[in-house]
Amino acid sequence: MSEFVQFLMSGLTVGAVYALVALGFTLVYNASDVVNFAQGEFVMLGGMVTVFASAAGAPLPLAALIAIGAAIVVGLMLYWFAIAPARGASAVTLIIITIGASILLRGAAQIVFDKQFHKLPSFSGDAPVNLLGAAVQPQSFWVLGGTAVIVLALYLFLERTLMGKAVLATAANRLAAQLVGINTATVMALAFGGSAAIGAIAGILITPITLTSYDVGTLLALKGFAAAMLGGMGNPLGAVAGGLLLGLLESFGAGYLSSTYKDAFAFLVILGVLFAAPQGLFGRRAVNRV
């Protein structure tokens, strides 16, 4: 039992991070049809800026705010200077632009920061909490709680505010949204800024557990993308479910099967799911009108 809980908590914690990255993908994808492969770099920025701001003397909460702010600025710049000028280009072109942006950001981080690994202190100490016989890092609860808060906030924003409705409308049909007077450029800027903020928060929450360096974003983007595909690209709920599921698959795969093949196992399951349901678990069914 304690073994099961240990694997469960480990999987949920890692999964929550994948979920946040997947959520960032979803937000941008909905507003602009772009799969933003620089999403992982926002996570890196969140962690790295916090590390360096707090090393420069800023208290942790302030450093975290600076990091989120910095990520939002980078996210907006990515939109205004790279995505917006290429408006009208095909989705593939835009995706390639984001891959370029991700390489640029990683390179810049190498120069601005350094190439070492860094850590942040855990928010509530390092003494493990005993949960049904499993030893859990207190930071895991911060990650899970933070993810829950972000998901809830995003839900409320999308469902309960006018601006959120505008995002949903743009996601549903950009031309129609423009015709009813929605400023889709603002919506897209909002999506990029918002996904950058979500990424940065994820980075700050996980750095005490996973450590950070200039290149942590690559693998997270890959896993987050897999999670988003698994849950159904474009569905926020699917992104969260996909992320948690991927984390659990890895953890239980390593625990009950073989740690050597845990990634292979996780990706096999994803392939299986996508084979049975090409739109992902919660994806929109593509309907062809005749």
Place this chain on the structure above:
Amino acid sequence: MISSTPLKCLVAAGAWALLATTSALAQGTVKIGSVLSVTGPASFLGEPEDKTLKMYVEKINAAGGIGGKKIELVIYDDGGDANKARTFATRLIEDDKVVAMVGGSTTGTTMAMVPVFEEAQVPFISLAGAIEVIDPVRKYIFKTPHTDKMACEKIFENLKQRNFTKIAMISGTDGFGASMRAQCVKVAPTYNVQIVTEETYGPRDSDMTSQLTKIKNTAGIQAVINPGFGQGPAIVTRNYAQLGMTATPFYQSHGVASKSFIDLAGAAAEGVRLPAAALLVGDKLPDSDPQKKVVVDYKKTYEDTAKQPVSTFGGHAYDGLFILVEAMKRANSTDPKKTRDEIEKTKGFVGTGGIVTMSPTDHLGLDLTAFKMLEVKNGDWTLVTPGS
């Protein structure tokens, strides 16, 4: 470097004689090449190596160079890419016409460059870890860092002294972790050590509690070994403490032998043991230790100039450069073939990695004494007293 005038004259005369005979050497400089992974994923290796080489070449030149000839250092950055490394190696041989090479940050880049130097018959002192570089022995290839096999042996030697025979291994699937794991599995029977259970993790994984829980629930484990590299071992160490496994002795490898490991793992690193070069504990060595002066000097020079904590990787470059320079001085020549012969005759060279005595069958020249067994205590390294 050389203070006695007669020797200087001799060296100069030797150099002069060569100048007269060999046109390739007529430029009045000694061209030494280097291909390092200064950027990219292995930059933590390449960067200190790059700084060390530049720093000491400047010093050697300021002191008169090799027999009056200044060293001209040609460094290329392969970004950790073996294909690029090979291209640069060819460029060093064909365009730059270097007489020797000190470089090759990773095993991958080194092995890609080995054929180029073997074919051109130019000595190549590698800075890569794996034993494949010098086993089997290749005529022109040497290396300075300890091998992972030695690290395994050092750990097993310590296990034997503590009467432990049943161990678990959790290794990274990166090149370093996989190679060291294989070496440990190979030498374990020699030390009467039984590897009861084995786990792995990906080099970028952020949580290893699942693997460690399995090890924890395996009965009879007396010690755990973690061959790995980068941030992985730091996370394993933290998870190890999180799961309350610290009662079982825990061994890391020389792959994490740097201060940043203690910083990253924090309090969880207490009690962790690992084999490492003397460089890490230079100031704690007894004065009688022959390496003390070399490592303390190198540490001070590096930290004063580079403004960052010393790493063993930069030390490997220091050893490689001076083994080469001393060989050239002994050979009274910078001719690649004569230099090679003298490198192979290196005897009792005191470097940061240990005391090097090479032979035609041993192009590394280090034995187990080159490793010190260290334990983390109060956030710092301490030497483990032999037999405990």
